[in-house]
Amino acid sequence: MEQVVTALPDHDGVRVIFCAGEFDQDSLDPFSQAAEEAVADPTVRRIVLDLSQVAFADSSMLNELVRLRRTGHPLVLAGPLAPQLSRLFELTSAHQIFTITDSIDEARAL
Template sequence: MQVWPDEDEVRVIVCVGDFDAETLGGLKAASAAAIDDSGVRRIVLDIGGVTFADSSMLNVMILLLNSGRLVLAGIMPPQLGRLLEVTQAGQLFTIADTVEAARGL
């Protein structure tokens, strides 16, 4: 996982790899920091590199969503898409094709 520096008050968190209860530490820390930073007007979660996600990641995504500042970016990985479909949570999220597009929302 990588966090891009704020540009135009947008925090980008890049997710790559598997995300479950045991591997969420970095994502949780980056998410909490973004939520707590009052200078961040938009949080972009780049999901294009996610290879596995379970309900633990979905919980972090919902926490970010509740901040009112979240936009997902990237082509939806099949496994994450399936998780959002099964839980019917997909309709809750704003999704942009690219990080650049998400910055503009």
């Protein structure tokens, strides 16, 4: 089951979106809505996605990540990533286009 909880931007304009569970084309709506809200908020200067609790994601989740990246907002993915998600990024070479950190603290500090 998917779960997305969005934290409001803190004093430095970082919006953190926490994702947990499994994501495919049938369960992306909460994530997509949280991402759209972050993009639409003019106070957000960076979006951090905490993917450390994502157990499974398919190509539809990857497509949403790419779409979010194309909005032009600075985007950082925080891990550690689950083996399945790491493999998806490796197989598609997506790890080359995203900034991926080992922790939420590291992602916020960038």
